[in-house]
Amino acid sequence: MRYIYDEQGVTFNYFLLTFIAIFLIPTTYFSLFSTDKDAKLRKPSCNCEACLRKENYLKNRKLSSTDRISKKAIFVAVGWICFAYLVYKVTTVKIEIDVWDPYEVLGISEGTPLPQIKKHFKELSRKWHPDKAPEDKKAEYESKFIDFTKAYKVLTDEDIRKNYEEWGHPDGKQAYSLGIALPTWLIEAKNSPFVLGVYALAFGIGLPFFVGRWWYSSNAYTKDGIRTHTMDLYFKELRNNSTIKQLLDLLSASVEYKELVEQRPSDTTLLPQIISSVKEELDKRFSEKYQPSKRYIAPYCQKASALFHAHLLRINFSDEDLLKDKYFIAERSIHLINGILDIAIAHRWLQTSLRCMELSQLLVQAMWFQDNSLVQLPYINQDIIKTMKLKKKNIRNIIQLREMNDEERKNVFKALSPTEYESLMRIASIYPLLKIDQAYFKVAGDAIITPGSIVTLIIKLRIVNSTSKAKEIKMNGVSKENEKNATFDDEEDEKGEYLDSEDELLFGRSKNKQTDEKNDFVHAPYLSRDKIPYWWVFMADDKKDRIIIEPMKITNIVTTRTIRCHFQAPHDPGLYSYVAYVKSDSYVGTDIRKDLRLDVKDFSELPPEEEIDDEISEPEEDSIAGQMKLMREQGFAAAVAGGGGGSQKKQNNDSDSSDSDDD
Amino acid sequence: MSSSWVVTVIYVGGMLIVMSTFSYIWRRRKAASAPIVPWFPDNTALDTYISLLQADPPATELQLKSALLRRAMTDVERAMKLREDRPALHSLIQKGAVGDELWNSFLQAEQELQNDIMEVTREADTFKKDWGQTIFHTANEMVQHEKHKKISDQIKELKDKEERDFKKRGEREKIEEAENEKREKAKLEKERKKAEEELLKMEESEKKKGKDVKGKNKKK
Numbered sequence: 001m002r003y004i005y006d007e008q009g010v011t012f013n014y015f016l017l018t019f020i021a022i023f024l025i026p027t028t029y030f031s032l033f034s035t036d037k038d039a040k041l042r043k044p045s046c047n048c049e050a051c052l053r054k055e056n057y058l059k060n061r062k063l064s065s066t067d068r069i070s071k072k073a074i075f076v077a078v079g080w081i082c083f084a085y086l087v088y089k090v091t092t093v094k095i096e097i098d099v100w101d102p103y104e105v106l107g108i109s110e111g112t113p114l115p116q117i118k119k120h121f122k123e124l125s126r127k128w129h130p131d132k133a134p135e136d137k138k139a140e141y142e143s144k145f146i147d148f149t150k151a152y153k154v155l156t157d158e159d160i161r162k163n164y165e166e167w168g169h170p171d172g173k174q175a176y177s178l179g180i181a182l183p184t185w186l187i188e189a190k191n192s193p194f195v196l197g198v199y200a201l202a203f204g205i206g207l208p209f210f211v212g213r214w215w216y217s218s219n220a221y222t223k224d225g226i227r228t229h230t231m232d233l234y235f236k237e238l239r240n241n242s243t244i245k246q247l248l249d250l251l252s253a254s255v256e257y258k259e260l261v262e263q264r265p266s267d268t269t270l271l272p273q274i275i276s277s278v279k280e281e282l283d284k285r286f287s288e289k290y291q292p293s294k295r296y297i298a299p300y301c302q303k304a305s306a307l308f309h310a311h312l313l314r315i316n317f318s319d320e321d322l323l324k325d326k327y328f329i330a331e332r333s334i335h336l337i338n339g340i341l342d343i344a345i346a347h348r349w350l351q352t353s354l355r356c357m358e359l360s361q362l363l364v365q366a367m368w369f370q371d372n373s374l375v376q377l378p379y380i381n382q383d384i385i386k387t388m389k390l391k392k393k394n395i396r397n398i399i400q401l402r403e404m405n406d407e408e409r410k411n412v413f414k415a416l417s418p419t420e421y422e423s424l425m426r427i428a429s430i431y432p433l434l435k436i437d438q439a440y441f442k443v444a445g446d447a448i449i450t451p452g453s454i455v456t457l458i459i460k461l462r463i464v465n466s467t468s469k470a471k472e473i474k475m476n477g478v479s480k481e482n483e484k485n486a487t488f489d490d491e492e493d494e495k496g497e498y499l500d501s502e503d504e505l506l507f508g509r510s511k512n513k514q515t516d517e518k519n520d521f522v523h524a525p526y527l528s529r530d531k532i533p534y535w536w537v538f539m540a541d542d543k544k545d546r547i548i549i550e551p552m553k554i555t556n557i558v559t560t561r562t563i564r565c566h567f568q569a570p571h572d573p574g575l576y577s578y579v580a581y582v583k584s585d586s587y588v589g590t591d592i593r594k595d596l597r598l599d600v601k602d603f604s605e606l607p608p609e610e611e612i613d614d615e616i617s618e619p620e621e622d623s624i625a626g627q628m629k630l631m632r633e634q635g636f637a638a639a640v641a642g643g644g645g646g647s648q649k650k651q652n653n654d655s656d657s658s659d660s661d662d663d
Numbered sequence: 664m665s666s667s668w669v670v671t672v673i674y675v676g677g678m679l680i681v682m683s684t685f686s687y688i689w690r691r692r693k694a695a696s697a698p699i700v701p702w703f704p705d706n707t708a709l710d711t712y713i714s715l716l717q718a719d720p721p722a723t724e725l726q727l728k729s730a731l732l733r734r735a736m737t738d739v740e741r742a743m744k745l746r747e748d749r750p751a752l753h754s755l756i757q758k759g760a761v762g763d764e765l766w767n768s769f770l771q772a773e774q775e776l777q778n779d780i781m782e783v784t785r786e787a788d789t790f791k792k793d794w795g796q797t798i799f800h801t802a803n804e805m806v807q808h809e810k811h812k813k814i815s816d817q818i819k820e821l822k823d824k825e826e827r828d829f830k831k832r833g834e835r836e837k838i839e840e841a842e843n844e845k846r847e848k849a850k851l852e853k854e855r856k857k858a859e860e861e862l863l864k865m866e867e868s869e870k871k872k873g874k875d876v877k878g879k880n881k882k883k
Binding site for chain 2: 390
């Protein structure tokens, strides 16, 4: 066996070609076709002053960041040039394939009759006989003669012909050769230092460097992409009674703003100006005072705080750099507030979580806490709100606006031009106002809710949205279909099917229905990026200020949506009042809450046939009933143990004893 | 022969250089990264107690006892806070929403608290036999009391603030109303004038008509 290196580099070129193509084609494709075709369709086009300003800003930013785009373009171009060169090489290099063909050797066409072959061979052998060769060409003559003889024998001799047919050569099996797709220059001795050097650079230095960098950066950020130090700060500083303003202060102290927002010398003159206009605005509109945080006094916190206020009060300023900072701070804050929310949820604090969600809405819409929710719509500024107040025609929210008749509305917004009014109404009409159609509890396999059982909360949401009739009809159709599903599900429940598999079924169905429908981007002209709205759906106990079901993030509610979530029922029978919340992350004034009652009944009230079921399945631990029972018991036990642990700790505090058993 | 020596030397030298750079960077990073941040701010109650113990004219027993009680109170407060935080932090760690550093710092804080509690009980026993068993009970009561006191104070403050705000709002509304009235009055005045003028005009035109009619009549 022998190894052959790729002398002409043909195979190696093929390898390179595929390698380049793997990277090049997707990159080119996405840079060409990913452009915001989709985005444009879904953007609520609007020509209000703020939207225009945002567009302008984005355009400017795009212009300034051309170098990044061109880098990518250069990469793609170089890639294609390499690609073309390789293709050229591959196609032009002639591959010498050693296929032994007796006809070619003899120089006759295939299928020549035997007598003619004989004649031709005789002629050739006479001409190329080694005896007749001149002195200097003896070897050549000899080899040619042997070849001719071989070819002739293949065509005439039966045995040799068999050999040829089986092995491709009259001599039988040939030496087996293996090609290696590496060009020879890579192997040559004189190049070895360079090759080794590159190898050492790549694996000795490059690999550890990149792995190290990845490791450190992944350590510095949490799974949700927030700096770990920021989360540490949030966790330590967040209290159950933190007000929205304290939350805002906490946001401004995020480590991100220290590291990613530049502190410029010009800030010392520009920031006080902004703060003074913030003060003025606050005093004028709400007769409030601007209170800079006393807890976080680092300059970056102060700057972030001032820019937050400017953002929420919609104060404009002309300085390009500060504007960029403001956009960045506002945009990042929407991400960061989720971190605070996570902590509040982990503590199961209801009020703090609600405040976080409200702050998220305010940040997206750039509104102050007491602002009228109408300012979310285009063209509505403080002047219009003021005149509305003076005329005693106060529209408090968008629902009210939509329910008014056209005449009256036009009267209120007399100051707007017809086109402006139209675009205002369009944005108002796509406002996703949600409604809970139905919300109820259900336990798999049981007719009543027993203590400690796993209860499923089913919420049916509907969007009351467009004014067009056609859509409404469609909506009704869909909801009817859903109802059908619901009854179907109920039947399944009664049969005692698994809830989970049923979940899959329903979600699978609803997904199919909704893949083509997506929510529009939020009309948020004070945010530099387009945002897709989502909703938090959760359930809580208002009186105890405790979240029972952790918020689920729901996106793309276009017509209807059924949401299911599970929780464990309380361990004591009784009537419990809970509240289901649906809160938007980006719209103010569209939140809903619905009071729910959970009636937990004692086990003795279970229907008798269920009990028989229980008895039968008791010995088998792996049956559903047995597991349910086990779960109940374990739940009870855990609760008892938890309570006991608490009291134990107290005792430990009182009496001197080692309480390491608590950990 | 010589070339193989050169290669060996280069290899070993290169390895040494790489390793030393790595260790240098590693050590520098380690030094730069801050040590575990303490979970709680400084324990002032503890500091007070210790400085009282070491005071030159020795502090009275009463002072020492009350300082120790204060220290126990701090411990109780911290224990409650840690107990509240523990499940939340645990779930956050599991979700990967916070870093491990925070967890380490939490565990350290717990350990420190444990030690402090033991120390306080031991100290308490030196003042009076078996006080160590009840000191935390007392401290807990005191903490509860302080909490209640704070809440009642807050209620008072809140009430004052609400009243002030209410007053302010009322004044503002009054001013606005007055302005509104003024405007309304001005508007009414304007309208009245307009109506008057119109009336005058109408009268005049009627007069003219009347005259015309008269004239016509006369002509007839």
